[in-house]
Amino acid sequence: MDHQIDGIYQGFLRQAQTHPEKPLFHLPEGRTLTYSQVLQTSRRIATKLIGDGVVPGDRVAAQVEKSPEAIALYLATLQVGGVYLPLNTAYTGAEMDYFMSDAAPRVLVCDPSQTAAHVQRGKDGIVVETLGAGGEGTLLAAEQEHTEVAQLRASDPGAILYTSGTTGRSKGAVLTQGNLAANCASLIQSWEYTEADVLIHALPIFHIHGLFVAVNMTLVSGASMIWLPKFDPDAVLESMPRATVLMGVPTFYTRLLSSQQLSAEACAGMRLFVSGSAPLLASDHEAFEARTGHAILERYGMTETGMNTSNPYRDGPRRPGTVGHPLPGVQVRIVDRESQASLPQGEVGIIEVRGDNVFAGYWNMPEKTAEEFREDGFFITGDLGVIDEQGYLSIVGRDKDLVISGGFNIYPKEVEGLIDEHPGVFESAVIGVPHPDLGEGLVAVVVPTGDDAPEETAILQALAGELARFKQPRAVRFVDALPRNVMGKVQKAQLRKQYTELFSS
Numbered sequence: 028m029d030h031q032i033d034g035i036y037q038g039f040l041r042q043a044q045t046h047p048e049k050p051l052f053h054l055p056e057g058r059t060l061t062y063s064q065v066l067q068t069s070r071r072i073a074t075k076l077i078g079d080g081v082v083p084g085d086r087v088a089a090q091v092e093k094s095p096e097a098i099a100l101y102l103a104t105l106q107v108g109g110v111y112l113p114l115n116t117a118y119t120g121a122e123m124d125y126f127m128s129d130a131a132p133r134v135l136v137c138d139p140s141q142t143a144a145h146v147q148r149g150k151d152g153i154v155v156e157t158l159g160a161g162g163e164g165t166l167l168a169a170e171q172e173h174t175e176v177a178q179l180r181a182s183d184p185g186a187i188l189y190t191s192g193t194t195g196r197s198k199g200a201v202l203t204q205g206n207l208a209a210n211c212a213s214l215i216q217s218w219e220y221t222e223a224d225v226l227i228h229a230l231p232i233f234h235i236h237g238l239f240v241a242v243n244m245t246l247v248s249g250a251s252m253i254w255l256p257k258f259d260p261d262a263v264l265e266s267m268p269r270a271t272v273l274m275g276v277p278t279f280y281t282r283l284l285s286s287q288q289l290s291a292e293a294c295a296g297m298r299l300f301v302s303g304s305a306p307l308l309a310s311d312h313e314a315f316e317a318r319t320g321h322a323i324l325e326r327y328g329m330t331e332t333g334m335n336t337s338n339p340y341r342d343g344p345r346r347p348g349t350v351g352h353p354l355p356g357v358q359v360r361i362v363d364r365e366s367q368a369s370l371p372q373g374e375v376g377i378i379e380v381r382g383d384n385v386f387a388g389y390w391n392m393p394e395k396t397a398e399e400f401r402e403d404g405f406f407i408t409g410d411l412g413v414i415d416e417q418g419y420l421s422i423v424g425r426d427k428d429l430v431i432s433g434g435f436n437i438y439p440k441e442v443e444g445l446i447d448e449h450p451g452v453f454e455s456a457v458i459g460v461p462h463p464d465l466g467e468g469l470v471a472v473v474v475p476t477g478d479d480a481p482e483e484t485a486i487l488q489a490l491a492g493e494l495a496r497f498k499q500p501r502a503v504r505f506v507d508a509l510p511r512n513v514m515g516k517v518q519k520a521q522l523r524k525q526y527t528e529l530f531s532s
């Protein structure tokens with residue numbers, strides 16, 4: 028039902044008015060920023076956005092370093108009814124060109140060092156503003172505070188997050204104000220997150236995990252964050268005595284386990300460790316519990332849906348290798364790929380979800396949107412799962428061709444397309460194989476056109492100019508032919524098996 032929304036911005040505003048002097052950010056140099064200071068900054072940014080012509084529904088794109096001011100920009104965008112479009116700082120020129128032409132934002136906020144790269148966009152009608160890691164740049168130039176708050180409905184778009192597609196072109200998932208608010212409320216309730224919490228924030232803020240799980244929950248519940256520029260195990264361990272919660276991708280936990288400093292004493296003040304975005308190894312879950320006494324709470328989500336399921340905070344065990352039960356307000360079913368019939372407990376099928384958390388559709392792609400929804404409103408996740416007799420969901424694989432490396436998603440199709448353009452390459456298959464640190468590491472299996480295979484370094488160098496670093500393969504292997512089934516489809520499972528030891532040996 029569409030109704031006027033008590034959204035993320037309203038939740039933050041309430042907290043800022045209730046306890047203006049409470050720290051929202053604890054910064055590395057010992058500085059803090061209070062709720063009231065962040066409110067002021069966001070209102071100054073709102074003045075700037077209004078001056079730039081932003082009206083409700085306009086996209087505000089941000090490719091900026093992690094900073095408190097970047098969160099103020101997110102808040103200002105919500106305040107004026109804009110649609111926030113965060114972009115990975117690793118994206119290169121060609122990737123950015125696509126996002127800018129597809130999303131057609133009113134404003135692009137970039138790092139001051141990148142101004143020259145975006146001059147043309149200014150000429151194309153996008154207003155380019157700058158914001159550096161230290162808060163410098165044009166975005167904070169306005170002194171005046173804009174206080175009016177746009178009145179929005181649950182169905183109004185709040186954000187667009189690009190997620191790569193299996194067919195190559197990235198798709199902009201449109202999340203509504205209602206999606207963001209519903210998922211946030213559900214998580215706050217499930218994990219008993221309160222204003223007494225102090226979160227160690229070490230994730231990037233251009234993804235759903237770092238922004239819509241970690242930051243939204245903190246803003247709305249009036250909690251505080253120890254704000255780290257990036258994940259560093261020593262900095263996380265140093266922060267623990269002052270903190271209560273950590274949210275991370277599995278690589279965070281693998282790296283923490285490698286530290287001698289990780290112990291029950293180091294974690295004594297913590298009440299919750301959350302993992303998600305990629306599968307947490309059951310062995311890491313068990314090793315972490317043995318070392319610290321804390322059972323990591325694993326949950327399952329995606330850009331299009333926010334969080335879907337979670338292991339229990341209180342009532343019941345947190346089971347290694349599972350992602351728990353549906354969150355309040357979320358329905359989950361397992362469906363047979365061919366017949367589309369719902370499957371009983373114990374059978375593996377495609378995970379489908381429905382609820383207020385599920386996005387409105389892909390930006391400018393009605394056909395793609397229609398393809399990924401069932402008629403009864405369930406969204407087809409493309410993940411394969413099974414539900415056990417206690418109702419715990421386990422993710423057992425992916426029906427989509429996707430690699431998750433260190434919590435970042437890579438769609439092989441995009442990388443294969445570029446490798447195939449390289450002189451001397453006939454075709455290629457890009458796969459993910461087990462990687463001790465990143466979970467999965469990217470490998471390109473290449474078939475050369477003739478006897479003279481191109482150099483591995485030449486292929487990698489060509490990709491470096493086109494793709495963000497995390498999408499560039501960690502290894503290239505040359506073969507005479509790719510294994511195919513009778514339908515001519517490349518057998519990636521066979522390739523994964525063949526190269527499974529590549530990074531572990």
Ligand code: MLC
Pocket residue numbers: 229230231234235236237257258276278279303304305327328329330432433434435465496497498
């Ligand atoms: C960095 N590199 C990566 C990488 N991250 N390569 C592949 N995959 C990654 N994820 C590159 C760097 O550019 C560098 O290249 C080299 O790897 C070594 O870098 P590093 O110093 O070891 O990496 P680091 O900066 O420490 O980053 C690793 C990490 C980071 C795991 C801490 O990737 C991270 O914070 N990931 C979180 C991603 C995330 O938030 N995902 C949530 C998505 S939302 P070179 O050439 O310089 O050596 C989602 C939905 C949900 O999935 O359910 O939450």
Ligand code: AMP
Pocket residue numbers: 190235302303304305306307325326327328329330331350408410422425431435436
């Ligand atoms: P993204 O499209 O970046 O939002 O990534 C979403 C995908 O990450 C999901 O479709 C899953 O494949 C994967 N994912 C998220 N959380 C988990 C988890 N706890 N275990 C396994 N896979 C996960």
